[in-house]
Amino acid sequence: MLASLAGIIERDLRLAFRRKGDVAQVLVFFVIVASLFPLGTGAEPNQLRAMGPGVVWVAALLAALLSLNRLFAADYADGSLEQMLIAAHPLAVTVAGKTIAHWLTTGLPLTLLAPLLGVQYDLPGAALGALVASLALGTPVLSLIGAVGAALTLGTRGAAVLLALLVLPLYVPVLVFGAGAVGAALAGLPHGAHLSLLGAFLVFSTVFAPWATCAALRIALD
Amino acid sequence: MNWGSVDGFFHMGGYGLFVWGSYGVGLLCIALEVIALRMRARRLARTAGGEA
Amino acid sequence: MLQAESLACERGGRLLFKSLEFTLAPGTLLRVLGPNGAGKTSLLRILCGLARPVAGRVLWSGEDAHALGEEYGRRLLYLGHLSAIKEDLTPRENLRFAQRLVGLEAPRAALDEALARLGLAGREDVPARYLSQGQKRRAALARLALSRALPLWILDEPLAALDVHAIDTVLALIGTHLADGGMAVLTSHQEIELASASILRLVLAG
Amino acid sequence: MSTKELDFGEHAARGEWWLRYAAPQAFFPLAGRLIPYFVVLAVVFAACGLYLGFFVAPTDFQQGEAYRIIFLHVPAAWMSMFLYVVMALWGALGFVLNTRLSGMMASAIAPTGALFTFIALWTGALWGKPTWGTWWVWDARLTSELILLFLYVGFIALKASIDDPRRADRAGAVLALVGVVNVPIIYFSVQWWNTLHQGASVSLTRSPSMATTMLWGMLLMALAAWMYAIAVCLARVRLIIREREREMAWMRELGGGE
Numbered sequence: 001m002l003a004s005l006a007g008i009i010e011r012d013l014r015l016a017f018r019r020k021g022d023v024a025q026v027l028v029f030f031v032i033v034a035s036l037f038p039l040g041t042g043a044e045p046n047q048l049r050a051m052g053p054g055v056v057w058v059a060a061l062l063a064a065l066l067s068l069n070r071l072f073a074a075d076y077a078d079g080s081l082e083q084m085l086i087a088a089h090p091l092a093v094t095v096a097g098k099t100i101a102h103w104l105t106t107g108l109p110l111t112l113l114a115p116l117l118g119v120q121y122d123l124p125g126a127a128l129g130a131l132v133a134s135l136a137l138g139t140p141v142l143s144l145i146g147a148v149g150a151a152l153t154l155g156t157r158g159a160a161v162l163l164a165l166l167v168l169p170l171y172v173p174v175l176v177f178g179a180g181a182v183g184a185a186l187a188g189l190p191h192g193a194h195l196s197l198l199g200a201f202l203v204f205s206t207v208f209a210p211w212a213t214c215a216a217l218r219i220a221l222d
Numbered sequence: 223m224n225w226g227s228v229d230g231f232f233h234m235g236g237y238g239l240f241v242w243g244s245y246g247v248g249l250l251c252i253a254l255e256v257i258a259l260r261m262r263a264r265r266l267a268r269t270a271g272g273e274a
Numbered sequence: 275m276l277q278a279e280s281l282a283c284e285r286g287g288r289l290l291f292k293s294l295e296f297t298l299a300p301g302t303l304l305r306v307l308g309p310n311g312a313g314k315t316s317l318l319r320i321l322c323g324l325a326r327p328v329a330g331r332v333l334w335s336g337e338d339a340h341a342l343g344e345e346y347g348r349r350l351l352y353l354g355h356l357s358a359i360k361e362d363l364t365p366r367e368n369l370r371f372a373q374r375l376v377g378l379e380a381p382r383a384a385l386d387e388a389l390a391r392l393g394l395a396g397r398e399d400v401p402a403r404y405l406s407q408g409q410k411r412r413a414a415l416a417r418l419a420l421s422r423a424l425p426l427w428i429l430d431e432p433l434a435a436l437d438v439h440a441i442d443t444v445l446a447l448i449g450t451h452l453a454d455g456g457m458a459v460l461t462s463h464q465e466i467e468l469a470s471a472s473i474l475r476l477v478l479a480g
Numbered sequence: 481m482s483t484k485e486l487d488f489g490e491h492a493a494r495g496e497w498w499l500r501y502a503a504p505q506a507f508f509p510l511a512g513r514l515i516p517y518f519v520v521l522a523v524v525f526a527a528c529g530l531y532l533g534f535f536v537a538p539t540d541f542q543q544g545e546a547y548r549i550i551f552l553h554v555p556a557a558w559m560s561m562f563l564y565v566v567m568a569l570w571g572a573l574g575f576v577l578n579t580r581l582s583g584m585m586a587s588a589i590a591p592t593g594a595l596f597t598f599i600a601l602w603t604g605a606l607w608g609k610p611t612w613g614t615w616w617v618w619d620a621r622l623t624s625e626l627i628l629l630f631l632y633v634g635f636i637a638l639k640a641s642i643d644d645p646r647r648a649d650r651a652g653a654v655l656a657l658v659g660v661v662n663v664p665i666i667y668f669s670v671q672w673w674n675t676l677h678q679g680a681s682v683s684l685t686r687s688p689s690m691a692t693t694m695l696w697g698m699l700l701m702a703l704a705a706w707m708y709a710i711a712v713c714l715a716r717v718r719l720i721i722r723e724r725e726r727e728m729a730w731m732r733e734l735g736g737g738e
Contacts, residue, residue: 007374018362018401079356086322088348088377148658152651156641165637166655169630170662173669180673201665212658215575219650222325231534235545240610244549244603248556251595252708259715266722286644287728 004089008097009104016105022070023105030063030110034117045122052121053131053182059117060110060135061171064142065164067106068150071098076154076220085221091214099140099147099210107139123186130185130195137198138178144202144209145170151216174201275299276321276426276457281330283316290316291478292329300425300455303448303471305462308478314461315355315430317478321459322352322428334426348377351424353432357414361403365389365413368402372417380420388419391447393440411435418447427451429460504581504721511714518714522707529700537693546610550694553603555702556596557621559709560628561663563593567635568660571653581717583649584724586656587639588717592709594632600625620671627666631659645724 016023037055038048075081084094114135118128149167153159181194225231234241275298282292290313298304306314319325321332323339323346332339339346359368366385373380380388389398392412402410415432427448433441445468448458452471460466466473533551540547567589574582601622608617616622638655642648 004374004377007371011371014367015360015362074360078360079354079358080360082324082354082356083352083358083372083375085324086347086350086352087375088344090344145658148654152638152655153641156638158641162634162637162641165630166634169627169634169666170658172627173662173665176669176673197669204665208658208661212654215654216651219647219654222647222650225535234548235539237544237546237610240546240606241548244552244606247602248552248599251599255592255595255712259712259719262719266719266726269726287731 001089001093004087004093005097005100008084008094009101012098012101013104016070016101022067023109026063026067026106027109027113029066030059030113031117033059033062035120038120048121049123049186052118052123053127053179053186056114056117056121056131057134057138057175057179057182060114060139061142061168061175063110064106064139064146065167065171067102068143068146068163068167069160070105071102071147071150072154072217073150073159081154081217082221085217091217092210095147095151095210095213095217099143099213102147103140103143107135107143111135111139123182126188127182127186130182130191133195134178134181134191134198137195137202138174141174141198141201141205142171144205145174148209148212148216151213151220154217154220174198177201275335276459277333277336278321279331279333281317281320281332282328283313283320283325284328285313285316289328294330294476296474296476298457298459298474300457301452301471302457302474303452303466303468304457304459304474304476305466306459306476306478307461312478314478318352318428318430318459318461319354322350323347324352349425351376351417351421351427351429353414353417353427353429355430357410359402359410359413362401364399364401365394365405365416366398368413369416369420372414373420376421376424378420378423384420385416388416389413391419392416392443408435408437408440412440415440415444418444418451422451422454422456425456427456427458427460429458431461431463433462433464503579504584504724507581508718508721511718515711515714518707518711522704522711525700525704525707529697529704532693532700533697537697538691544610546607549603549607551697551701553600553607554698555705556600556603557625558702559705560593560597560600560625560632562706563589563596563709564628564631564656564663565660567593568653568656571649571656574649575653575657580646580649580724581721583645583653584717584720585713586649586652587720588713589709590632590636590639591716592712594629594636596705596709597625597629597632601629618674620667620674623670623674624663624667627670628663631663635659645727 034056037051041047041051072081075084085091087094111132114131115128118131123131146163146167149163149170152166153163156162177194177197181191181198184191184194232238232242277297278294280292281294283290283294294317296304306317308314316325320327321339323332326340334342334346334349358372359365363371366382366389369385369388370380370382373385386395386398389395392415394409394412394416397405397409402413405413411434415436418427418432421427429448432444432448436444441464445466448460449468449471451458452468529551533548537548539545567586570582570589571586573579574586604617604622604625605615608619608622609615612619635652635655639648639652642651
């Protein structure tokens, strides 16, 4: 089982590295979106610091959303997804592998890049630490829930916008506690509660999301 | 009976705009939904000859 | 042993077929015939568990294939209209992953030998994007040379877009598979001449 | 033999008599007969509720007469959440039992659920203005209602974007199930995020902190809203049944895809 999981991850990572442009695009989008806000709201440090957590988190959320179609769309189009439904291992293993690969190519880089943007928003050290911690726990949830949306919108008309419409409301709890953790750290308050709740969301979605994604994939390929 | 007169009722203790604004839109929504169903039925009947 | 038990399929509001029955014993080939839109592909997709029949069941040695899940998947080779070839990967990588998916990890030499058998010698490391449509199809068909361990082959138009030489190779592979006691279900517009094997024909009226 | 008999015959053959009405064709006339009863019930409950709300319930010492909006706001909010759960249940039923009618019921409920969510938001805003001074208050319940509206719109949009009705029903069922699991989480996280609004005036745990007549007014209005919702959803499901039949008839004439 573990070997199959590793096999799926290795394949998707190999495909991602063959198309480095796609991975880079998502990161560039993240930086651009986060850098636009000061142009709109003015660069007054106190104001920037106050909105920093929210802006960086929303930018990360949108970047993750942008890359979700990479999960299944290409495989659906060329028939690879069909083959994965007839594999020697449960479909959930394939979904888990692809979700992990998706996180490794989007969530993880976003988390590592976020402190740079945090500095742009004049966030102090403690807040930067909370930012990385909250993104590290939150971005996997974005991939897990996003996978459900990506599978549901396979082969539908206007899939990109529809995917955003389906998935963004489900991202609200992660955004609330993700940005909340950084905000609390900014105010010098303890943010352990936020991170533990993010951890709870991670466990919760790890258990439920793959089931929904598998069901959605079977429906899409029926 | 809370209201001295019909005017008092509509005045609603100064909050007439808000109260009747709420109930008015509520009623409007319901009316629109029923009308939408009617139109959908008529469009169905016209194209398929099926009874609504 | 594959059995279809009163299968019915509905596609786009139309009942393509109903109460369809057949039993496929080891060593036999079932050729599904019928005009376009008769439900040939739908039947094949139902047999390999991709699509759900409106009624009836697919049985694999007596057990419901749907319930078997990956147990059934481990015994099945399915080739659809789409070749499932990733353009960014090389034929060898594509083949390695396809084999790994059904639990048959093949060493590099075996992969290259299978590709060579389908006329792709020297092109193992070329990204599939640069191959022609026929070559991509052959890259997908290379799996036939490595799937002796899979008792059931379900092939949708395996001979389409192939040159004469490749057709002979594929037929030879199917022949040896049947001779080894394997089973195959396939659709094909060309006539299938397989000397030794017993061929069942199933015509879908459509 | 057309698919309709297949559904019906197949279920009857297996002795599942209660599935008789799961066949859309058997349910169609039944729904038609039930609608008038629900309409009457809705009107009666609404009349009683409004009478209690406007003519019996006393003026609120804090908010004056503005509070009477709750006789529409709270029932609408309850219905918006209740209908989402019912929609998810019908979706799940259809997903498990593979009955076509359940998927149609889920599609029939979604627009009415979205409508109640909009009414809850609108009345919430109009109630917020005199009470807290702003039209839109980022208060926990209103924000959750707004997100619930997005979930409804997402459900409707997903089903509209998939042509094959069976696939649309099944995809919608999965989305609704994922949604219904998330609604409490969203509500909890938004509630935590903003404790501006005083706790829900009527919650199952605490005893109602308002005059009983106010409570009865709201409960009657909620019943009225429920009856109305059933009547409208039955009417809409009849339309969906006819529309799908027509769709299938067209496809049969044109010869569906392989």
